[in-house]
């Protein structure tokens with residue numbers, strides 16, 4: 509079976525690796541380079557922290573476990589930082605919502621526990637004790653962590669090539685599917701070349717509809733814009749993601765920290781570029797410095813705006829589309845958490861012909877009339 513995977517982000521690279529491992533002849537067509545899309549500009553927190561309904565929560569837990577299993581399979585996983593993560597809430601209504609959430613997570617068997625400030629200090633010594641009020645409710649989720657998605661994607665693609673003979677073609681923009689008698693026979697690129705295949709798997713994230721426009725049914729998306737701020741390397745000892753009220757901070761390698769605020773995302777209705785000296789970066793770093801005082805005076809080294817690939821109902825869309833044989837689409841938010849799990853699930857279905865019941869609630873067909 510010849511499978512074309514379009515897109516080499518965290519999802520496409522996972523699918524390519526597992527499909528090749530399952531015995532398919534795999535060709536990856538990527539418009540730019542591995543990880544050049546949303547995967548390269550993601551907060552990349554591996555979690556199922558607040559992802560109801562139950563089926564979606566379970567899928568994300570399976571994603572977290574698949575990251576851990578991949579670490580065993582590869583013997584090492586320098587892209588995967590299973591550090592645990594910390595969250596605190598202060599306002600009464602937010603604390604009440606957090607308590608409800610933690611009760612639900614515990615009932616579902618998730619590692620989430622309330623901790624005191626002394627334990628917080630052990631887990632995140634750089635956090636200013638006075639910045640977290642005594643009445644704050646602090647939660648530690650031990651199985652969570654974060655990923656370097658581009659290193660992950662590069663490693664999966666190399667493994668797919670070196671172990672199982674997959675081919676990666678970069679600089680190839682797919683512009684549509686080629687079909688015959690209601691079945692896909694390949695993907696056409698912007699130069700007009702036809703890349704023949706038995707199955708085409710569309711893993712182009714937020715571009716997934718543009719990729720097949722006019723040649724396949726699309727998945728309605730409700731994308732949102734995300735804004736991320738990167739510090740220069742700083743000597744702050746932060747080993748795990750922090751999630752405060754309207755604030756997320758995590759290490760980003762080589763001493764850099766990544767900072768984001770939900771309220772800043774709300775300022776963007778479309779993809780707009782910003783410079784590191786923009787007002788939004790200053791606001792984000794001022795918030796972060798309240799929690800990590802050593803950040804005082806540090807200016808942003810870089811900022812990024814990017815788009816989340818979110819199907820219209822907020823859940824993943826994974827599977828074949830009705831009426832077009834040989835076409836399979838995978839588009840999802842939380843793709844960093846879900847990547848390795850989806851890679852295996854898609855390979856099971858497409859290459860091994862085994863239906864995955866865990867994907868049942870997430871079929872793209874739910875959007876088709």
Ligand SMILES: Cc1cc2nc3c(=O)[nH]c(=O)nc-3n(C[C@H](O)[C@H](O)[C@H](O)COP(=O)(O)OP(=O)(O)OC[C@H]3O[C@@H](n4cnc5c(N)ncnc54)[C@H](O)[C@@H]3O)c2cc1C
Pocket residue numbers: 514515516517518519520537538539540541542543544545546547548549550551552553554555680681682683711712713714715718719733734735736814815816817838839840841842843844845846
């Ligand atoms: C600000 C922000 C924060 C996030 N935080 C988290 C988080 O904490 N945890 C989490 O799990 N997820 C998070 N996400 C979501 C996660 O990053 C995405 O779900 C994931 O990166 C999607 O991966 P992908 O491989 O589907 O898409 P992408 O990474 O976008 O990959 C698609 C690839 O397709 C290529 N491509 C596009 N069009 C074509 C074409 N026509 N032909 C060939 N190639 C093409 C692109 O170049 C790209 O490389 C976040 C996203 C954002 C924006």
